[in-house]
Amino acid sequence: MTPVTFLSLGPGDPELLTIKALKTLKDADVVMVPATRNREGVMKSRATDIISEWHLENRLMVYELPMLEDRQAVSLVYDRIFADCVRLFEEGRRVVVAVEGDVSIYASIHYVMERLEEASIPVVQSAGIPSFIAAAASAGLSLVSQQQRLTIMPGDADAETLHRLLSSNHVVVVMKLSQCQEAVKDFLRQNPQTTCHYFENVGTPEAYHTSLSDEILSRQFPYFSLCIIYPA
Amino acid sequence: MTPVTFLSLGPGDPELLTIKALKTLKDADVVMVPATRNREGVMKSRATDIISEWHLENRLMVYELPMLEDRQAVSLVYDRIFADCVRLFEEGRRVVVAVEGDVSIYASIHYVMERLEEASIPVVQSAGIPSFIAAAASAGLSLVSQQQRLTIMPGDADAETLHRLLSSNHVVVVMKLSQCQEAVKDFLRQNPQTTCHYFENVGTPEAYHTSLSDEILSRQFPYFSLCIIYPA
Numbered sequence: 001m002t003p004v005t006f007l008s009l010g011p012g013d014p015e016l017l018t019i020k021a022l023k024t025l026k027d028a029d030v031v032m033v034p035a036t037r038n039r040e041g042v043m044k045s046r047a048t049d050i051i052s053e054w055h056l057e058n059r060l061m062v063y064e065l066p067m068l069e070d071r072q073a074v075s076l077v078y079d080r081i082f083a084d085c086v087r088l089f090e091e092g093r094r095v096v097v098a099v100e101g102d103v104s105i106y107a108s109i110h111y112v113m114e115r116l117e118e119a120s121i122p123v124v125q126s127a128g129i130p131s132f133i134a135a136a137a138s139a140g141l142s143l144v145s146q147q148q149r150l151t152i153m154p155g156d157a158d159a160e161t162l163h164r165l166l167s168s169n170h171v172v173v174v175m176k177l178s179q180c181q182e183a184v185k186d187f188l189r190q191n192p193q194t195t196c197h198y199f200e201n202v203g204t205p206e207a208y209h210t211s212l213s214d215e216i217l218s219r220q221f222p223y224f225s226l227c228i229i230y231p232a
Numbered sequence: 233m234t235p236v237t238f239l240s241l242g243p244g245d246p247e248l249l250t251i252k253a254l255k256t257l258k259d260a261d262v263v264m265v266p267a268t269r270n271r272e273g274v275m276k277s278r279a280t281d282i283i284s285e286w287h288l289e290n291r292l293m294v295y296e297l298p299m300l301e302d303r304q305a306v307s308l309v310y311d312r313i314f315a316d317c318v319r320l321f322e323e324g325r326r327v328v329v330a331v332e333g334d335v336s337i338y339a340s341i342h343y344v345m346e347r348l349e350e351a352s353i354p355v356v357q358s359a360g361i362p363s364f365i366a367a368a369a370s371a372g373l374s375l376v377s378q379q380q381r382l383t384i385m386p387g388d389a390d391a392e393t394l395h396r397l398l399s400s401n402h403v404v405v406v407m408k409l410s411q412c413q414e415a416v417k418d419f420l421r422q423n424p425q426t427t428c429h430y431f432e433n434v435g436t437p438e439a440y441h442t443s444l445s446d447e448i449l450s451r452q453f454p455y456f457s458l459c460i461i462y463p464a
């Protein structure tokens with residue numbers, strides 16, 4: 001029987017899928033993908049957009065994830081994904097759970113993978129391009145060189161942490177940037193000499209990048225945004 | 233004219249190339265790749281191995297990089313790569329400079345890219361799977377979740393730095409692990425409860441992974457090795 005594959009789709013550009021990932025998607029019977037309803041009630045799924053480019057819509061199974069911080073509601077959806085994985089695996093189907101970005105970087109669906117392992121269902125994980133790697137490539141940047149260190153953090157950046165890391169030669173990537181918008185903007189205002197590259201919607205047609213402080217300060221950071229801050 | 237592309241090959245498995253990278257390689261007139269002579273005098277090039285799987289050997293241009301820390305000798309090879317990029321670009325050829333792993337993560341060839349930009353030669357950078365992402369996937373690991381931070385560091389890890397990062401909820405990836413072999417082993421001996429995943433030759437047929445402390449301590453870390461250490 002084929003293990004359940006937790007497959008990374010990369011940041012958005014369908015051609016940033018790996019060759020291995022595309023083969024796995026083509027061989028799958030069922031591909032589970034997350035979707036979220038926006039404030040206007042419209043279902044959005046970057047995962048579906050990526051997969052549809054390869055004409056594989058017919059095997060999609062879309063799960064609506066509740067927005068924001070309702071952990072209990074999310075947990076119920078994960079319970080359903082878990083149960084469906086078990087059932088489909090036992091029916092002998094080739095099941096893929098597709099994830100935007102890379103599944104090892106802040107992907108809470110990893111919890112379902114761990115539950116399957118506990119239930120003795122074989123699983124495999126397929127690597128993808130994380131959004132911060134795609135961001136660096138799109139702007140022609142080196143993330144780390146020589147003795148620099150690279151720290152990736154979720155949207156809980158504060159001025160003190162940024163100071164501490166940057167002054168000890170860490171390059172800092174802040175993901176989920178919309179969650180700490182004011183803290184990062186304050187830091188940039190107080191440290192005008194900082195080199196900060198700001199990105200929205202990396203790997204999509206709406207991609208936006210700037211390293212101009214004024215432009216960064218005037219943006220309303222959307223959900224899919226991140227920044228790369230370099231030590232002086 | 234086609235920009236000079238700095239292209240990431242990923243960690244070793246030819247199928248971990250992105251679809252975009254393979255297209256770019258197929259369209260190239262010249263693909264520059266690094267190679268290194270080992271202690272026995274045999275030329276080794278993981279980049280060549282990856283590309284050869286796709287039957288593109290005929291366009292390869294191999295550059296021998298001196299081993300170890302002879303910066304001046306490396307610098308002379310980079311001067312030659314730079315000059316060849318300029319000449320081939322001006323002849324209208326489609327030039328690719330291929331790099332193992334991802335070109336934004338500790339790839340000193342980025343220096344050639346920056347020199348080309350200064351010389352007003354257009355360049356683009358193509359994203360690839362970094363070795364630590366492939367390592368996590370191969371072992372079914374989540375690298376970071378929730379409020380954890382992820383720090384990637386080169387082979388200058390010491391016990392104090394590891395302690396400090398781990399105790400402030402950083403997951404730590406140590407690359408170029410052979411350069412700080414004793415420091416990491418000492419840390420593991422002194423902190424036997426630590427969860428450490430150790431990897432050699434990720435993405436190749438010689439890949440090796442263990443999280444057993446005794447096995448890690450008994451290995452002689454080779455050049456292509458890294459570890460992922462989790463906070464308690």
